[in-house]
Amino acid sequence: MMITANITQESGASLPLDGEVDTRHGPILYLEDVSVSFDGFRALNHLSLYIDDGELRCLIGPNGAGKTTLMDVITGKTRPDTGEVFFGQTIDLLKMDEPAIAQAGICRKFQKPSVFDALTVFENLELALKTDKRTWPTLFSKLNGEQCERIQEVMLLIGLAGLKNQLAGILSHGQKQWLEIGMLLMQEPKVMLVDEPIAGMTHQEVERTAELLLSLQGRHSIVVVEHDMEFVRSIARKVTVLHEGSVLTEGSMDEVQNDPRVIQVYLGG
Amino acid sequence: MNFLKQDKTYASVLMALAAVTLIIPFCNLITSADSPLHFSAYSVSLIGKYLCFALLGLSLDMVWGYAGILVLGQGAFFALGGYAMGMYLMRQIGTRGVYGNPELPDFMVFLNWSELPWYWYGFENFGFAMLMVFLAPGILAFVFGWLAFRSRVTGVYLSIITQALTYALLLAFFRNEMGFGGNNGLTDFKDILGFNIQSEAVRSMMLLLTGSSLIGALLLCRWIVGSKLGRVVTAIRDQESRVRFLGYRVELFKLWVFVFAAMLAGLAGALYVPQVGIINPSEFSPLNSLEIVIWVAVGGRGTLYGAIIGAVLVNYAKTVLTGLMPDAWLFCLGGAFILVTLLLPDGIVGLLHRRIKPNLTLNASGEQPA
Numbered sequence: 001m002m003i004t005a006n007i008t009q010e011s012g013a014s015l016p017l018d019g020e021v022d023t024r025h026g027p028i029l030y031l032e033d034v035s036v037s038f039d040g041f042r043a044l045n046h047l048s049l050y051i052d053d054g055e056l057r058c059l060i061g062p063n064g065a066g067k068t069t070l071m072d073v074i075t076g077k078t079r080p081d082t083g084e085v086f087f088g089q090t091i092d093l094l095k096m097d098e099p100a101i102a103q104a105g106i107c108r109k110f111q112k113p114s115v116f117d118a119l120t121v122f123e124n125l126e127l128a129l130k131t132d133k134r135t136w137p138t139l140f141s142k143l144n145g146e147q148c149e150r151i152q153e154v155m156l157l158i159g160l161a162g163l164k165n166q167l168a169g170i171l172s173h174g175q176k177q178w179l180e181i182g183m184l185l186m187q188e189p190k191v192m193l194v195d196e197p198i199a200g201m202t203h204q205e206v207e208r209t210a211e212l213l214l215s216l217q218g219r220h221s222i223v224v225v226e227h228d229m230e231f232v233r234s235i236a237r238k239v240t241v242l243h244e245g246s247v248l249t250e251g252s253m254d255e256v257q258n259d260p261r262v263i264q265v266y267l268g269g
Numbered sequence: 270m271n272f273l274k275q276d277k278t279y280a281s282v283l284m285a286l287a288a289v290t291l292i293i294p295f296c297n298l299i300t301s302a303d304s305p306l307h308f309s310a311y312s313v314s315l316i317g318k319y320l321c322f323a324l325l326g327l328s329l330d331m332v333w334g335y336a337g338i339l340v341l342g343q344g345a346f347f348a349l350g351g352y353a354m355g356m357y358l359m360r361q362i363g364t365r366g367v368y369g370n371p372e373l374p375d376f377m378v379f380l381n382w383s384e385l386p387w388y389w390y391g392f393e394n395f396g397f398a399m400l401m402v403f404l405a406p407g408i409l410a411f412v413f414g415w416l417a418f419r420s421r422v423t424g425v426y427l428s429i430i431t432q433a434l435t436y437a438l439l440l441a442f443f444r445n446e447m448g449f450g451g452n453n454g455l456t457d458f459k460d461i462l463g464f465n466i467q468s469e470a471v472r473s474m475m476l477l478l479t480g481s482s483l484i485g486a487l488l489l490c491r492w493i494v495g496s497k498l499g500r501v502v503t504a505i506r507d508q509e510s511r512v513r514f515l516g517y518r519v520e521l522f523k524l525w526v527f528v529f530a531a532m533l534a535g536l537a538g539a540l541y542v543p544q545v546g547i548i549n550p551s552e553f554s555p556l557n558s559l560e561i562v563i564w565v566a567v568g569g570r571g572t573l574y575g576a577i578i579g580a581v582l583v584n585y586a587k588t589v590l591t592g593l594m595p596d597a598w599l600f601c602l603g604g605a606f607i608l609v610t611l612l613l614p615d616g617i618v619g620l621l622h623r624r625i626k627p628n629l630t631l632n633a634s635g636e637q638p639a
Contacts (some may be wrong), residue, residue: 102516114511118505123500133516135525139498245542250389 010121012172014259021088021105028191029074029106034083035245043069044080044193045245051191052267056217059225059241060256062265067225068111070242071193075108076101083084103133105190109183109197111116112159113176117169124168125151128183151186157212158182159182159261173200181212191221198231210234241265272491278621279491282574283484290480294473310472314544315588317476321541321582324483326564327573333456333562334571335499337427337506339452343534343561344437348552350535352442353405355400355455355548356389358466362459375457375541376443376450382467386448395462400541403532410531411524418520418527421542423509432555439553454549461543472544479540483577486533490573493529502526563606569616578617 021028024148029051037045044066051057059067073077073085076098085093093101102108115124129147132138143151155161158178163171178195184192184239197213206228211233216222226232232239232253239256241248243265249256256262282527293308293316300307304443308316329343359374368378372385391397393602413434417427445451451612493499505512542548551557560583568579585604591598613620 019271077510098510098513099516099518102514108514110511114508116502116507116511118507125501127498127504127512127517128515130516133518134523135518138501138517138522139493139496139525141497183515244560 004129015264022090023088023090026050026052028053028158029071030084030086031070031116031136031186031224032084032086034070034073034080034085036066036073036078036080044073047083047242047246049109049240049247051221051223053190054218055225056213056222056235058236059223059242060227060232061228064244065242067242068195069245070196071108071223071225074191075106084221092158093170099133100188105188106193106222107138107184107189107191108193109177109180109195111199111252113173113180113200115168115171115179116143117167117175120165120167121155122151122164125154125186128186130186130188131181142173154182154185157185159208174202176207177201178205181209185216189220191223192216194222194224196226197224197230198226206232208232272495274554275561278572278618280575282577283487284486286320286480286487286577289320290477290484297469297473300592310467310626311374312470313469313472313476317544319543319584320476320479320483321537321544321597322561322564322584322638323577323580324479324486325481325534325561326539326568326576327486328467328492328530328537329561330525330570330573330576331493331533332530333565334503334573335375335494335506336523336575338523338532339424339562340431340530340558341428341555341562342431342558343434343530344555344558345431345435345438345553346410346531346534346537347541347557348407348435348438348442348548348550349543350402350538351456351552352449353392353398353401353535354536354539354542356392356401356449357395358458358461358543359455360389360393362457365459366457371391374450374455376453377448380445382448389448399539402535406535407536410528414524414527415520418523421520432558435553435557436557438588439550439555442550442553450549452550454547455542455550456547456549458543462511466543466546470488475540475544479544482536482540487535487573487577490533494573498522498525533585560602561604563609566617567605567609567616569618572616572618575618582617626630 010073027050029049031047031049034044034047035042047066047070049070059070061067069078072079074093076093079094087093087102087106091104093106096104122179126143129151131141131147152161155164158181160175160179160182163175170174171179177200181197183192184194190219194213198209201209210231213222213224222237224232236253238250239253239257240250241262248265249259250262251259275285288358293313296306297308297313325343325347328346331341332338332343333341362374364371366375368375370378374381377385392401392419417430422430440448441447441454449455458466460466461471501512501517503521509519538548564580564583566578566579567583567600568577569575586601588597590601609616615622
């Protein structure tokens with residue numbers, strides 16, 4: 001498969017064989033019949049969702065539809081009451097905790113930009129870098145030339161190369177969003193979960209973000225949660241609409257926007 | 270050593286420590302007791318004591334200032350290190366005790382014990398005792414931290430259980446049956462490594478050792494803080510859950526720093542005991558651990574040298590004020606804490622830096638490889 005070949009080439013080092021993500025059947029993420037309740041409130045209700053390897057998928061839905069809870073379930077933050085979540089054919093994500101899932105290659109950008117304010121742009125990216133993340137190796141870690149180049153590359157890509165030694169805390173909201181996307185890229189993920197990437201961005205920044213996400217598809221599987229319909233239209237091939245914790249419909253942006261049930265949910269409520 | 274050029278305060282604190290560590294023992298070596306350059310045994314031990322407290326403050330700054338874990342029981346690790354050293358010193362007394370028992374310390378003879386409890390074995394050996402200075406606090410911190418961090422106990426709850434930990438140890442060490450001398454603790458030491466512990470040479474030597482340990486610990490801590498592990502720990506302090514999603518096992522990083530700081534506190538305790546000549550359960554008292562927090566807050570949290578400055582200043586004030594008006598000390602301490610919290614959130618160091626450069630950060634970004 002072209003896509004798999006691309007991933008290995010891009011990331012430089014391939015995972016050990018037993019940790020390899022098996023995507024021979026197409027999907028890289030399987031969620032089947034997942035339900036989550038908080039104090040009686042059903043955040044996810046028998047939700048099933050499949051994300052293909054290399055796909056760029058947009059998730060939309062009104063507030064409370066369960067978009068963020070879905071990301072929490074995939075990344076190990078929330079355990080579902082019932083259902084199955086698999087990464088490829090073989091890796092059961094429900095048996096793993098957050099760091100293990102992140103190391104396996106599922107990375108997440110949060111709704112509220114979460115960068116480390118007391119560290120510089122460079123250091124934020126350095127911490128995200130895919131490498132040995134145990135305590136002792138981290139204590140003695142030194143960046144090699146290749147890793148420095150990689151950080152430099154990502155800084156150029158996200159437009160922060162000139163702010164290398166600035167503290168992340170003084171960046172603008174849009175720049176923080178970009179830095180966090182950069183941190184995702186440093187982790188060389190197979191799956192990127194991107195929660196509201198363009199909140200607080202200027203028009204130009206939004207355009208650049210769309211370009212960036214489009215350029216990444218194929219190499220990474222990307223799931224974008226966004227409210228801005230114009231933005232979703234500009235990047236999405238396939239859109240999934242969530243409503244009250246389950247998938248309402250899936251399809252192209254046009255199909256979805258003309259679906260009477262979607263119109264009902266958004267307008268009629 | 271780049272940070273010395275970047276941060277003048279670091280350089281000054283290191284110079285001052287080196288000066289105290291070298292000049293005082295040197296003066297006492299070459300001058301006679303009536304010379305004006307001669308430091309009295311009292312002042313040598315007093316300065317040595319301040320330096321032990323500085324080391325203890327430094328250990329708390331690692332865990333509180335950088336990892337964000339407010340430990341209200343750091344004194345427990347200090348006391349355990351002190352007890353390990355005290356046990357060695359007790360075994361050195363030999364037949365010179367009141368009861369002249371070659372094997373058992375006086376308090377055991379007094380309790381009618383016939384043989385040495387198993388946990389006293391090996392403490393006649395200096396190397397073993399030194400190992401225990403690090404291992405006893407280290408193992409306690411490891412077990413406690415493993416349980417607490419793995420269950421994701423954080424914030425105020427963690428602070429309170431560390432306080433409970435030191436209080437529990439206080440009560441336990443008060444009991445005669447524990448075999449650590451009950452409320453009298455361990456005292457009446459004679460020798461250390463065969464030298465008379467009261468002698469001026471040994472006092473000067475202890476000061477030299479304490480000062481060099483403090484300088485070494487400060488450099489080691491600075492290296493750790495400047496390492497990638499230091500940055501991970503800072504990131505955990507500010508956004509713990511985010512670090513998990515980067516693939517770091519947050520609980521293990523916290524545990525690493527917690528155990529390291531506990532061992533450093535143990536070393537401080539071990540250096541303290543020969544200089545003050547006694548270790549008793551009051552070292553476990555929660556109030557002592559709270560005082561350590563105040564030293565660090567007054568000096569300036571998250572700077573390492575701030576903890577040293579704070580520990581020395583507060584303890585000097587304590588020496589002076591408890592001499593002048595003993596009852597007022599706790600009010601002054603509490604007042605200092607409130608003032609610092611309200612007016613100087615970055616402590617004395619923050620005040621110094623605010624005048625030099627407005628944007629003081631925890632890490633020296635210029636040290637990054639290009």
